[in-house]
Amino acid sequence: MNKPFQSSDGDDLLRDAGLRVTRQRQAIAQVLIEAEDHPNAEQVLARAREHDESVSQATAYRTLSVLSEKGLLHTHTFDKNVMRFELADRPHHDHLIDVETGEIREFVSAEIERLQRKIAKAYGYEIVAHRLELFCRKAAPDETEERQDTADLSES
Amino acid sequence: MNKPFQSSDGDDLLRDAGLRVTRQRQAIAQVLIEAEDHPNAEQVLARAREHDESVSQATAYRTLSVLSEKGLLHTHTFDKNVMRFELADRPHHDHLIDVETGEIREFVSAEIERLQRKIAKAYGYEIVAHRLELFCRKAAPDETEERQDTADLSES
DNA sequence: AGCCTGTTGCGAATGCGTCTCAAGAGCATT
């Protein structure tokens, strides 16, 4: 849909992770940079093989694993039991998943982010990471909706 | 910590799911009703065996699976690759996970719930379910805390 | 009590991901 934040060069990404630049890893890095969705390991492998057919499953998993550990890649588990990836150099956002189509939309809410920190703080914690996912379906044309919940975003 | 909402009888739980009441399933249902934490399948099995040692792994997984499908049980995946369970008849809440100790605290924020619905609506969706998890660590005694938290949305 | 059908335990099988290890290839140096 959009790629407002083109990530750095694939080789740089690898070097940032302290990795040697190999043909296979270049293919994988390129896939991640070009990805406009949230591919899982299997998909990353398949796409990487279009660049370099010699990429093995082990290398795909290993590279994704290292990049994640180094914080250059974020992981998600929208559907249970498959991990999905996304470059970490993008601005923070959370996800809205269309349960019918599987489509994933990204959003940010400064208010929610703030409330989260506030809650953590109230318990004496500070947030290390968080996960916010809205599983939704297209709303029925909601005529009867009463739009009288005025400015309720007020953070206290 | 608290069990303010004692779930219905174990047998009822099973019948609500359209299941035959068997000794093994009673043991499992009882475990779920008594649980004050978020046990995984392995833990549920172990506890169920204290009631009825004949409960098998397959039955534990099968029962948990059915109860989840029927909506009587909620599932979580705080740590990747292990599913945890919790009765669905409790009031809604989200989770704060202490990444050091693994301790899980529950919280609710009417504001966040409202903002979530608002966001979904803005995209033309309605929320079917959602997941909000805060992975935290104990906050350092924050003397230097500057309470001037103006809109700085910067976060990691 | 007796039948019908859902359930059970066991072990085998699945699926995603990780590990082992010998062969191969970065890359800094000569």
Added chain:
DNA sequence: AATGCTCTTGAGACGCATTCGCAACAGGCT
């Protein structure tokens, strides 16, 4: 360009949570 140290690779074995297949078993209704 050749050397060599070390990291990386592919293939397949392995780990682990969860699911399946099936014959024996047991609810629940008459």
